[in-house]
Amino acid sequence: MYRFKPSISDLVKSSVQSILKNKGRTILTSLGIIIGVTSVILLTSIGNGLTIYVNSQFESLGSNSIFVSPGKIFNDNGGFNSQGGGGRLVSTSFDQKNITSLERGLRGSQIVPISVAQVDIKSPNSTKKGQSVIGSTYRYGLATNNFPSSSNGRWFSQEEESKKSKVIVLGNKIATDLFPSGNALGKKVIVKGKNLKVIGINDKKGGSFGGPDTDSQSFVPIGLAQEFSGSEKIQQILIKTPTKDQVTATKTKTEQILLKTFDKDAFSVFDSSQLLSSINSIIGTLTIALTGIAAISLVVGGIGIMNIMLVTVSERTREIGLRKAVGAYPRAILLQFLFEAVILSSVGGTIGILLGFLGTLAINNFFPAQVTVGSVLLAFGVSSLVGIVFGVTPARKASQLSPIEALRYE
Amino acid sequence: MNPLSSRKSKSPPVLELRHIVKTYTSGNTTFNALDGVSLTICKGEFISITGPSGSGKSTLMHIIGLLDNPTSGEVLLESQNISHLKEHEMARVRNVTLGFVFQQFNLLPKTSSLENVMLPLLYSDIPKSEHKRIATELLTRVGLESKLKNTPAQLSGGQQQRVAIARALVNNPKIILADEPTGNLDSKSGKEIIALLHELNKEGRTIVLVTHDIELAKQAQKIVIIKDGKIA
Numbered sequence: 135m136y137r138f139k140p141s142i143s144d145l146v147k148s149s150v151q152s153i154l155k156n157k158g159r160t161i162l163t164s165l166g167i168i169i170g171v172t173s174v175i176l177l178t179s180i181g182n183g184l185t186i187y188v189n190s191q192f193e194s195l196g197s198n199s200i201f202v203s204p205g206k207i208f209n210d211n212g213g214f215n216s217q218g219g220g221g222r223l224v225s226t227s228f229d230q231k232n233i234t235s236l237e238r239g240l241r242g243s244q245i246v247p248i249s250v251a252q253v254d255i256k257s258p259n260s261t262k263k264g265q266s267v268i269g270s271t272y273r274y275g276l277a278t279n280n281f282p283s284s285s286n287g288r289w290f291s292q293e294e295e296s297k298k299s300k301v302i303v304l305g306n307k308i309a310t311d312l313f314p315s316g317n318a319l320g321k322k323v324i325v326k327g328k329n330l331k332v333i334g335i336n337d338k339k340g341g342s343f344g345g346p347d348t349d350s351q352s353f354v355p356i357g358l359a360q361e362f363s364g365s366e367k368i369q370q371i372l373i374k375t376p377t378k379d380q381v382t383a384t385k386t387k388t389e390q391i392l393l394k395t396f397d398k399d400a401f402s403v404f405d406s407s408q409l410l411s412s413i414n415s416i417i418g419t420l421t422i423a424l425t426g427i428a429a430i431s432l433v434v435g436g437i438g439i440m441n442i443m444l445v446t447v448s449e450r451t452r453e454i455g456l457r458k459a460v461g462a463y464p465r466a467i468l469l470q471f472l473f474e475a476v477i478l479s480s481v482g483g484t485i486g487i488l489l490g491f492l493g494t495l496a497i498n499n500f501f502p503a504q505v506t507v508g509s510v511l512l513a514f515g516v517s518s519l520v521g522i523v524f525g526v527t528p529a530r531k532a533s534q535l536s537p538i539e540a541l542r543y544e
Numbered sequence: 545m546n547p548l549s550s551r552k553s554k555s556p557p558v559l560e561l562r563h564i565v566k567t568y569t570s571g572n573t574t575f576n577a578l579d580g581v582s583l584t585i586c587k588g589e590f591i592s593i594t595g596p597s598g599s600g601k602s603t604l605m606h607i608i609g610l611l612d613n614p615t616s617g618e619v620l621l622e623s624q625n626i627s628h629l630k631e632h633e634m635a636r637v638r639n640v641t642l643g644f645v646f647q648q649f650n651l652l653p654k655t656s657s658l659e660n661v662m663l664p665l666l667y668s669d670i671p672k673s674e675h676k677r678i679a680t681e682l683l684t685r686v687g688l689e690s691k692l693k694n695t696p697a698q699l700s701g702g703q704q705q706r707v708a709i710a711r712a713l714v715n716n717p718k719i720i721l722a723d724e725p726t727g728n729l730d731s732k733s734g735k736e737i738i739a740l741l742h743e744l745n746k747e748g749r750t751i752v753l754v755t756h757d758i759e760l761a762k763q764a765q766k767i768v769i770i771k772d773g774k775i776a
Contacts, residue, residue, distance in 0.1 A: 139667050140667060452650060456644075459609070459638060459644050460638065460715075461636065463632035538611050541648075
């Protein structure tokens with residue numbers, strides 16, 4: 135005697151029809167959900183894009199890289215040390231003696247010292263002030279996967295390094311800045327009164343977020359950079375092990391060697407995966423926190439839907455009475471109004487997802503962002519859930535109306 | 545049994561009310577809106593129920609319309625006791641047994657005549673492929689074949705009530721219950737609607753007309769006058 139009538143498709147159809155009868159209200163009601171879903175999608179896209187970007191940057195460094203920096207960068211839990219601003223304020227620095235002892239102690243690994251000078255670079259066309267010039271060895275380009283492709287010149291040679299030859303390899307962006315009209319290769323630039331020949335232009339690395347902008351850096355033999363800065367100090371040491379497996383052992387050995395000269399807290403030895411996981415955990419935490427804030431607007435949107443559904447139920451009291459009189463049982467009424475709420479919220483969710491996609495495309499022009507499938511599914515799921523949660527109360531109210539009272543309602 | 549319950553009729557009873565009492569409680573005072581009403585509605589009858597306002601006429605109509613349960617007494621539909629059905633079962637019985645015509649028409653706004661007429665079918669077992677055909681036939685029957693797509697706002701009062709009558713017929717109900725169907729109409733449209741109800745009765749439909757208008761009530765085969773919760 136009791137069969138499930140009307141069918142779900144009929145219920146959805148009649149819900150859609152009544153929603154369409156109030157288009158303006160539908161859009162206003164969905165606005166809260168639209169805004170909520172859009173911001174959730176955008177923020178997770180940015181977080182995701184950032185993670186992908188940082189990871190790719192580190193991948194280009196290679197997983198067999200070990201970095202030695204002054205100061206204590208990591209705390210004991212693997213996060214960044216909160217004291218001393220990442221160690222940059224610590225006055226420790228390395229010198230050639232450290233390099234020599236590392237080279238002796240770590241046979242087979244490449245030891246690449248790095249000295250940075252802040253200088254003005256002049257070309258006939260323009261002057262770029264306060265540029266980072268990185269002094270290093272002939273191996274640096276290959277070790278950091280940052281070197282000119284064959285048509286754009288070359289990295290400096292071992293001979294040029296030891297002779298402190300007046301040669302410079304320009305980052306892609308600074309090359310264009312200094313020589314806007316054309317090819318910088320073979321031209322001269324002036325640094326601290328010295329004429330340097332541009333022997334190479336690095337390939338474009340793209341992006342400037344999450345670390346130093348390598349496209350804006352220039353590279354010279356290490357002795358030359360030390361002349362520019364007037365100091366023999368070495369700010370950072372890059373160690374490349376022959377294979378990935380040797381990273382852990384090499385790290386331990388490096389620490390042992392440096393501990394002969396320095397305090398435990400005066401320097402840090404870390405590999406790219408360690409740095410990467412710390413950065414990723416920071417990005418992850420930030421993304422979750424920001425997404426959580428955005429999700430509050432989803433709840434506000436849900437309350438908006440509940441409000442409008444309560445109004446709808448009051449407005450349509452007669453209709454509910456009539457439907458009951460002609461045979462609608464309570465559950466049919468409950469489902470009809472519940473579907474309306476869910477359709478309202480999921481339409482809002484869908485529009486929000488589309489806007490999130492468009493916003494992500496727009497942001498991509500100046501920031502790496504990428505929509506994740508997970509965030510889309512989550513946003514859609516959450517917005518539908520919001521519809522159910524905030525739609526149940528009005529729908530129950532509708533289903534419990536007595537047909538007599540409802541028909542009498544003016 | 546009340547002498548007015550038709551013993552003359554040879555037709556089988558469709559709906560029987562036995563000793564119906566409906567009590568409303570407000571605070572400490574109780575009030576019997578219906579006080580032992582018995583009534584038999586036979587197949588093919590045209591019954592009118594009339595009485596002054598406050599007489600219990602509306603309450604009786606709600607009991608006949610299976611919209612409300614009596615406090616005590618029995619309601620028999622085709623000899624089956626349906627007094628204690630659950631709400632969803634009552635809805636089901638209403639769907640297959642009754643067709644309602646209201647004073648306020650109660651058509652869904654912004655909805656076409658066709659869809660308004662099809663509404664009860666949504667909750668019925670009649671196959672979906674038949675819905676449109678049945679509704680079109682009935683709208684043609686009430687003379688609105690040219691107004692299938694019109695919404696209530698585009699129809700006159702009389703036309704709206706015709707749509708409502710078509711809707712009341714759509715489930716092929718055993719009883720058509722018309723509650724003051726002419727109350728919101730001018731006298732000409734009112735007469736037309738009453739004439740339509742009489743035509744339907746001639747076609748074999750059982751009709752219960754609830755009205756406070758004695759003249760209108762007198763047009764029925766059988767008049768039930770209710771006063772102070774009792775059949776007078």
